[in-house]
Amino acid sequence: MKAAPISTQKNKHFYEVFLLILVMPFLLATPVFAQYKNTATATATASGGVVVSDISNNGSTLNQPSGVQTPINFPMIGLGKTASTPILQSDGTYNVDYTITVKNFGQIALQNVQVQDILTTAFPSPVTYTLRAAVAISGGTGLSVNASFTGANSNTNLLVAASSILAIGDSRTITIPLNVNPNGTFGTYNNTATASATTADNTSVFDTSNNSLNPDGNGDGNPFNDSAPTPVTFNSPDIQVLKTASNLSPTAGTNITFTITAKNNGLGDAANVMVTDLLNSGYTYISSAPSAGTYNTTTGIWSVGNIANGTSKTLTITVKVLYSKPVGAYQNTAGSNYLGDNTPANNSQTVNVTPVQLPPDAVNDAITGIPATASATLNLLTNDKLADGTAATIPLVTVDIDPSTSGTQTTFNVAGQGVWTYNTSTGDITFNPSTGFSLSPTAISYILTEIATGLTDQATITVTKAANTDVTLNSLLLNNGTLTPAFTSSNPNYTVQVPYTTASINLTATANDANATISINNATAVNSSATASVALNVGSNLVNVVVTAHDGISRQTYTVTITREKAPQTITFNALSAKTFGDADFTLVSSSTNNTIPITYA
Known part of the structure; x- marks a missing residue:
């Protein structure tokens, strides 16, 4: 004093x-800040x-x-701060508004008013934020917005202090419109703002915000004793993915429907949810129907969109079950890797489908018109199909041409006929006849195996030789007599002279073609060799040998004219009686040893 x-x-x-x-x-x-x-x-x-x-x-x-x-009189400034409920956006970010109320509680006008809000402290990395719009002031004039405010680094001041004042009892509201991206880091984030000002005599005053719109949160007249941070809570979602199939044991080649459900079990909403279900190689896409969003058949991504907590969305995918694929090709998974999902264990589900496979289709093979002694080749696989109806090709199948022998056989020997050989590179099978075998071989069976499934089917192979048109004889033999001229296949006409004592003759004809038939004097046709006994009359006897070719149409007739000589004849005259001139004529009487020959007198 x-x-x-x-x-x-x-x-x-x-x-x-x-x-x-x-x-x-x-x-x-x-503390009481009163007058x-x-x-x-x-x-x-x-x-x-x-x-x-x-x-x-x-x-x-x-x-x-x-x-x-x-x-x-004491200078007093109060600061209240609240946050709006976060509103989820389609891109997974949240819109949040901070509302700050600053008030002059003292009896002294305040100048150099400043409000500081360090948002990078409230939202540390990896959380990011941006201002959706400019900071706004309402409730009157006196405060000036700092257009450079970002909440980070040196730009944490909301006001231009030099031009910001608060009269006694005045209050103003400051709104900070934010867009916050938790980047999967869900939880509660606290924020505190601070206010400062001076009096005309440079007395400084400060306050730290409370979580209320009232700068004197507890209403006791003292704004300095109720500081509390303002929380913003981003509740985490829990995206559960479920997948089912309409049939777990379908027949290959039929359609089934997958149903994928994306459910949010969490407390928070989920935005921009994506579920991936890329079909495995065991299926062909037919159609899809999402209850929300779109399904990309190329990437397999179902862009679901937002899923509110406690709700779900569904996607159905209709597919065709393909034939003959490896077991793993029918396994299919739907899943989501939603950022910040608090229960990743339920983010995906796999469905294992076990189709009932069908066997391949082996079709009977045949080749005709092969020359009698030629080999025959055809491709076994040309008309065979896999289970799905596509061509059976190497190396998707194997062929066994001797089913009676264990293992896969590529050669098959048929005694007396020839050898069958299968080419594993081309699918061709060849029949090579044995020497002298000119007939059509016996049909054989083969087994077609589809490698992917091990299932089989059986078919036959038939080779038909061309019908022979050879109508010539190889030989024409007689047990008596000699053919004139000597036999040749090209000459159809012959003669034979036999003595009277030859009452019959045996004729044997043999055709050049073993498949031809022979008929002698209209007798029933027999094999390629025939023998007939022909009774001979005295004189000319005609024998026809007809050769019918294998084709059943072509014919040729060989003719043999056999002449049987007459029997020998002795004539005996009866004795004549003596006659004199003038006696009557006498009559000759004779007898013959061959009554078939008449005796005439001239």
């Missing part, structure tokens, strides 16, 4: 007393022992009415 005279008048002296008082309401158990008032009392004793006194008035002017208390 210090007193100093300020003026002197006649019989009057004036003094000012300077009293420096440190007021510390913070030290109170419950404190004070009254001073002056007393003195004048000459003669007269006591005089005075009670201070509010101000520096003397002779004012006494008893008016002198107030002590």
